Amino acid sequence: MPLPPRFDVLDPAVIADPYPVYRELRAGGRLCRVSPASWGVTRHADVAALLRDRRLGNEFPREDPQFQMDANLAGEVFGRIIPTMSVADHSRVHTVMVRAFSPGTARRMRERIGLLTDELLESGLDTGELDAVAGLAFPLALSVVCELIGIPGGARAEIWPRSAALGKAFTPFLPEGDRAEADAALAWLRAYVEDLLDTRRPDPGGDLLARLLHAGGEREEIVDNVVFLCFTGYETTMNMVSTGCAALARQPEEWRRLRDRPELATTAAEEFVRFDAPIQYTARLALEPIEIGDRVIRPGRTVLLLLGCANHDESVFDRPERVDIGRTPNPHVGFGGGVRGCLGAALARVEGGEVFRRLAARFSRLEPAGEPVRLPSALFRAYATIPLAVKP
Numbered sequence: 001m002p003l004p005p006r007f008d009v010l011d012p013a014v015i016a017d018p019y020p021v022y023r024e025l026r027a028g029g030r031l032c033r034v035s036p037a038s039w040g041v042t043r044h045a046d047v048a049a050l051l052r053d054r055r056l057g058n059e060f061p062r063e064d065p066q067f068q069m070d071a072n073l074a075g076e077v078f079g080r081i082i083p084t085m086s087v088a089d090h091s092r093v094h095t096v097m098v099r100a101f102s103p104g105t106a107r108r109m110r111e112r113i114g115l116l117t118d119e120l121l122e123s124g125l126d127t128g129e130l131d132a133v134a135g136l137a138f139p140l141a142l143s144v145v146c147e148l149i150g151i152p153g154g155a156r157a158e159i160w161p162r163s164a165a166l167g168k169a170f171t172p173f174l175p176e177g178d179r180a181e182a183d184a185a186l187a188w189l190r191a192y193v194e195d196l197l198d199t200r201r202p203d204p205g206g207d208l209l210a211r212l213l214h215a216g217g218e219r220e221e222i223v224d225n226v227v228f229l230c231f232t233g234y235e236t237t238m239n240m241v242s243t244g245c246a247a248l249a250r251q252p253e254e255w256r257r258l259r260d261r262p263e264l265a266t267t268a269a270e271e272f273v274r275f276d277a278p279i280q281y282t283a284r285l286a287l288e289p290i291e292i293g294d295r296v297i298r299p300g301r302t303v304l305l306l307l308g309c310a311n312h313d314e315s316v317f318d319r320p321e322r323v324d325i326g327r328t329p330n331p332h333v334g335f336g337g338g339v340r341g342c343l344g345a346a347l348a349r350v351e352g353g354e355v356f357r358r359l360a361a362r363f364s365r366l367e368p369a370g371e372p373v374r375l376p377s378a379l380f381r382a383y384a385t386i387p388l389a390v391k392p
């Protein structure tokens with residue numbers, strides 16, 4: 001039996017553009033080899049099913065040498081955040097968070113998101129230039145998540161320069177040389193949240209910080225989860241908005257379509273999450289033997305569900321390499337799924353719908369004004385800059 005193809009997450013070609021590699025992996029079989037103890041799952045049907053499969057868990061045994069992250073601060077924090085919590089702890093923290101992330105909360109934030117977007121687009125209307133990352137995606141995504149959590153707006157300017165390093169702190173496969181920078185950024189944000197907690201009161205109906213304090217739990221757990229939420233909340237939404245702006249500038253026919261039919265903003269946001277999944281993979285641990293085709297994943301093996309790869313599966317998505325802002329249905333797996341699926345999906349959808357609707361309403365022209373520059377990461381599909389020329 002031939003071995004499944006190898007997938008090197010750190011290969012510069014994968015980081016630059018994973019999609020040609022993904023195509024080969026899907027063609028090569030349902031599984032790929034990521035490391036001696038990790039399998040990658042390539043096709044949409046398997047990824048969608050395994051996201052909800054209880055034979056996979058999220059508690060990675062810290063004593064196992066394959067989970068080498070423990071050697072640094074990021075590794076310690078990784079073991080305490082909601083995605084890696086035990087079933088019981090996850091359920092406790094999830095219950096508190098879910099109330100703060102309800103579709104109702106997201107809808108209530110719609111107006112605020114609209115105002116923030118308009119404010120940010122104002123400078124583009126004046127100058128004819130817009131950096132879609134620094135001028136829109138980042139400040140919008142960070143402001144929204146900070147307001148939801150209860151982090152003062154002033155933190156924005158301090159988080160921005162540390163953003164790329166924070167991204168590294170939450171990346172499981174990280175070259176050794178990047179760890180010190182990632183730890184320093186993480187230590188800074190933890191200290192910031194610690195200070196903030198000292199001034200807050202527990203409140204069952206307050207912002208997320210107040211709710212978490214009210215629910216009790218250890219201080220370290222609260223600090224780490226607030227840090228995680230802040231980071232994951234802005235990084236992902238920022239990438240969705242950046243991807244959308246880059247795609248609309250690159251595909252003028254889709255931009256005209258959005259201008260003609262702004263109600264497509266909602267399916268457009270969904271499509272941007274499919275097209276370039278802000279989080280490219282999510283990890284689970286096999287708790288029982290899992291048969292995939294003629295192979296068996298043994299208990300104790302890590303299973304990487306390759307969301308970005310599944311979202312380009314040509315057996316599910318017609319012309320997956322093209323952005324189609326009206327794509328319906330769009331059963332992408334960009335938000336993960338199952339009990340560990342994304343808690344912020346409703347908020348992100350509202351945010352995406354609102355920002356692309358306003359973009360189309362405020363600008364008649366949106367074109368590239370230079371080459372977009374990527375931030376290198378195998379896990380997050382982020383940009384450093386997307387220069388645009390815009391016209392009211």
Ligand code: HEM
Pocket residue numbers: 051082083084094145148229232233234236237240273277278279282283307334335336337338339340341342343344345347348
């Ligand atoms: C376009 C935007 C977003 C994308 C694509 C995204 C994607 C994801 C993915 C792939 C996961 C892992 C799911 C899994 O393993 O099954 C996840 C988990 C999570 N996301 Fe999001 N996310 C987005 C926005 C947000 C926002 C705005 C927040 C909060 C403000 C958020 C909070 C969370 C939390 C708390 C988890 C962990 C859930 C758990 O372990 O129970 N996300 N997200």
